[in-house]
Amino acid sequence: MERDQIQRQKYALSLAKTIQNHHHHLKVAVAEFQEKCLRVSPGRTVPPDIINEIRHSFKGIRDRLTEVRSIQQLLQAKYRQFYHRDPVRDKEITEFEFISKNAYSKFEFTLKEMEAKKKMEKERLARMGHKNEPSRGSF
Numbered sequence: 161m162e163r164d165q166i167q168r169q170k171y172a173l174s175l176a177k178t179i180q181n182h183h184h185h186l187k188v189a190v191a192e193f194q195e196k197c198l199r200v201s202p203g204r205t206v207p208p209d210i211i212n213e214i215r216h217s218f219k220g221i222r223d224r225l226t227e228v229r230s231i232q233q234l235l236q237a238k239y240r241q242f243y244h245r246d247p248v249r250d251k252e253i254t255e256f257e258f259i260s261k262n263a264y265s266k267f268e269f270t271l272k273e274m275e276a277k278k279k280m281e282k283e284r285l286a287r288m289g290h291k292n293e294p295s296r297g298s299f
Contacts, residue, residue, distance in 0.1 A: 172242035
């Protein structure tokens, strides 16, 4: 019985360590992600690989946040007696989620804005091309 208790405690500690590792990784990843998103602006041309990298980074951040939430729920439900919550870390994790969602929303909005400008420019050039062509019916 005591042996089982020790194993449960070790497992709870390893899960808490996983949360701590994810927290550290997220701290760095969210800062880099936010910086990448801010580089994308309507006045600049953005290579497609940067766009894909930003989307991939966001997915990775979301996956880690989901894993952290799942581990926290498990610890609070099944290993409550061994788990000591860290409210400061929990608050930072919540902030990481907010910052990443906000940065990604701005990024997507900027991309849509850039696409709309490109489309308007193509339409304008097409109209200009039709005005410069002589009409076939008049001689």
